[in-house]
Amino acid sequence: MSLALSKFTMMCIAKEMKLENWEQTLSAGPLLGIAAVGVLLILVLIIKFRLHAFVTLVLVSVLTAIVAGIPTGSLYDVVMGGFRSTLGDVGILVGLGAMLGKLVEHSGGAQALADTMISKFGEKRAPLALGVASLLLGFPMFFDAGLVVMLPIVFAVAARIGGPILLYAIPTAAAFSVMHVFVPPHPGPVAASTFFNTNLGLLLIVGLIIAIPTFYISGYLWGKYVGKKYNFTEVVGAVFGRDGKDVKNPPKTSTVIAILVLPMILIFLNTGVDFATKAGVIAGGEIWAQAFTFVGKSGIALLISVLVALPVLGTARGVEKNALEKLIDSSLGPIASVVFITGAGGMYGGVLRSSGIGNAIATQMEGLGIPVILAVYLVAVVLRLAQGSATVALTTAAGLMAPAVLAGDFSSMEIVAITLAAAAGSVIGSHVNDSGFWLVGRLLGMDVKTTLKTWTMQQTIESVVGFVFASIIFVIF
Numbered sequence: 001m002s003l004a005l006s007k008f009t010m011m012c013i014a015k016e017m018k019l020e021n022w023e024q025t026l027s028a029g030p031l032l033g034i035a036a037v038g039v040l041l042i043l044v045l046i047i048k049f050r051l052h053a054f055v056t057l058v059l060v061s062v063l064t065a066i067v068a069g070i071p072t073g074s075l076y077d078v079v080m081g082g083f084r085s086t087l088g089d090v091g092i093l094v095g096l097g098a099m100l101g102k103l104v105e106h107s108g109g110a111q112a113l114a115d116t117m118i119s120k121f122g123e124k125r126a127p128l129a130l131g132v133a134s135l136l137l138g139f140p141m142f143f144d145a146g147l148v149v150m151l152p153i154v155f156a157v158a159a160r161i162g163g164p165i166l167l168y169a170i171p172t173a174a175a176f177s178v179m180h181v182f183v184p185p186h187p188g189p190v191a192a193s194t195f196f197n198t199n200l201g202l203l204l205i206v207g208l209i210i211a212i213p214t215f216y217i218s219g220y221l222w223g224k225y226v227g228k229k230y231n232f233t234e235v236v237g238a239v240f241g242r243d244g245k246d247v248k249n250p251p252k253t254s255t256v257i258a259i260l261v262l263p264m265i266l267i268f269l270n271t272g273v274d275f276a277t278k279a280g281v282i283a284g285g286e287i288w289a290q291a292f293t294f295v296g297k298s299g300i301a302l303l304i305s306v307l308v309a310l311p312v313l314g315t316a317r318g319v320e321k322n323a324l325e326k327l328i329d330s331s332l333g334p335i336a337s338v339v340f341i342t343g344a345g346g347m348y349g350g351v352l353r354s355s356g357i358g359n360a361i362a363t364q365m366e367g368l369g370i371p372v373i374l375a376v377y378l379v380a381v382v383l384r385l386a387q388g389s390a391t392v393a394l395t396t397a398a399g400l401m402a403p404a405v406l407a408g409d410f411s412s413m414e415i416v417a418i419t420l421a422a423a424a425g426s427v428i429g430s431h432v433n434d435s436g437f438w439l440v441g442r443l444l445g446m447d448v449k450t451t452l453k454t455w456t457m458q459q460t461i462e463s464v465v466g467f468v469f470a471s472i473i474f475v476i477f
Contacts, residue, residue: 022070022071024069024355024356026068026069026356031068031355031356032386034064034068034355035352035386035387035433038063038064038348038352039431039432039433041063042056042057042060042348042432043432043448045059045060046448047448047449053341053344053448054337054340054344057341057344057345057347057348057432058347061079061344061347061348061350062075062079064348064352064355065078065079065354065355068355068356069355070351070354070355078350078354079347079351080347081350082346082347082348082349082350082351082353082354083343083344083346083347083350085346085350086346086347086349086350086435087339087340087342087343090339090342090343090346090435090439091343092299092302093142093144093145093148093298093299094144094148094335094338094339094342095332095335095339096303096305096306097144097145097149097302098148098331098332098335099306099331099332100149100259100302100305100306101148101151101152101331102152102327102328102330103306103309103313103314103327103328104152104153104259104260104309104313105152105155105156106313106327107250107313107314107317108250108251109250109251109255109256109259109313110152110155110156111156111160111250112251112252113153113253113256113257114153114156114159114160115160116253117130117153117157118157118160123163126161126168127167127168127171127220127227128171128220130150130153130157130168130171130172131171131172131175131215131220131223132175133150133153134146134150134171134172134173134175134176135175135178135179136264137149137150137176137264138175138176138178138179138180138183139179139183139264139268141176141263141264141267141298142180142186142267142298143176143177143180143436144436145263145267145298145302147172147173147176147440147443148443149302150172151169151172151443153260154168154169154172158233163227163233164227164228164230164231164232164233165232165233165234165444165445166223166226166227166230166231166232166444167223167226167228168223168227169223170219170222170223170226170454170455170458171215171219171220171223172219173219173440173455174215174218174219174220174223174458174462175215175219177219177427177458177462178211178214178218178219178462178466179211181390181423181424181426181427181466182207182208182210182211182214182420182423182424182466183204183207183208183211184200184204184207187391188390188391188395188423188426189203189207189394189419189420191391191395191398192394192395192397192398192419192422192423193419195395195398195401195402195405196398196402196405196406196418197406197415198412198415198419199412199415199416202412202413202416203419203420206413206416206420207423210420210469210470210473213465213469214462214465214466217461217465218458218461218462218465219462222457222461226453226454226458230450232445234445249317251312251317255312255313259305259308259309259312262301262305262308263298263301263302263304263305266295266296266300266301266304266305267296267297267298267301268296269292269295269296270292270293270294270295270296270297270301272296273289273292273293273296274293277289310324310328337442338438338439338442338443341438342435342438342439342442343435345388345432345433345434345435345438346435348388348432348433349387349388349433349434349435352386352388352433353387353389353392372401372404372405372408372410373417373418373421373470373471373474374421375401375404376397376398376401376405376418376421376422376425377421377424377470379397379401379422379425380393380394380397380421380422380423380424380426380428381393381425381426381429381463383396383397383425383426384426384427384428385429385431386433387433388430388431388433388435388437389434390426390427390430390434390436391426393425394423394426397422397425397426398419401422405418411477413473413474413477414474416473417470417473417474417477418470418474420469420470420473421466421467421470421471421474423466424462424464424465424466424467424470425463425467427459427462427463427466428460428462428464429456429459429460429463430455430456430459431452431456432448437451437455437456440455441455
């Protein structure tokens, strides 16, 4: 059954990339070798030869597709497929998020909120406060959208206190990551739950229980460590600067919070309706449900938030229309590199997925004679490291291991623990084939080496800690 599912998954990928008549003949060993050489080549070209990351990723994506045996006639479509899909999602979210962030920052709102947070929680608790705020925002918001919206506040707090950027940025990014990975209604855990027949309500509760201490260890404590080790206080070429620092009449903190919470509320309409529909509470065909789903899409929610912020943080505060247009336009220039490099990272991950590497490796690991919860975790780990996408790793691992889980006569709580173990495996070791790796690194002004030592390690710690907690729940219940 799982082998049939693997073939079906491969057929879907091939069809999407216009490879209907092509079938991969290489085994898992050679495919894994191709992926390893590709990753090594990317690191050497960027770190040693200083070739631009965008050019490097495009070049290695093309070479990988050729070596993997993808037909010449389909080569361009395969290479561009991953770029288009990643750029389509990331481009609009980062673009609108940058606009919203620029408005919050330029109006003095980021500084006002930073001052309020510091006065309420104190300088020492500021990183934890930012992380907790991000946990709340991360319940409905996807990782990339939430990170871009919160970064102006992160930079403002860092500038206000004068501490290292990573001390505040890592807890924030980690908070969005743990919520995205472990907690429904985010797509990864929801998709896995459909394969394992997991109780969604129970998964939501236990996911939150695991997410909080996982964030504390892999986000807050790790952030304190890397903040001391990599204590840079400036982000060269950052999307958000300090142009709102000396504003004489900044907006009220409550106004800024309302602007930031607006996209969260709108996105929650979408995720809440989707969650209720899957649970059978409401009918998905209702017009009001479709309307909520539409305005709650991340891109639409951010668009609405920008349209609200333009008068509230712009014209209402005396900014002329021409100046406001130039201000918004100025927010897009700094993110161009971020968007294109992130898209190229998605291109490389897409090529690896189209080549069938993840599918071949998963099939090889199917017969491992180890406990189911460990097998699910390891399959997700290998898939994540091989092709980059956490969601693909989680859903593929869940689909592959579903027969073993469903045949195991496990309790509802044990199945929840297995689902969370798969989620933990899917987040490990973010590196050059993951678009999120480039998004975090570029937004925080880090080179590849520093990103590997900070963000890749954070994701690995998050994975291991999450798996440990899932295993404890599995054993106890």
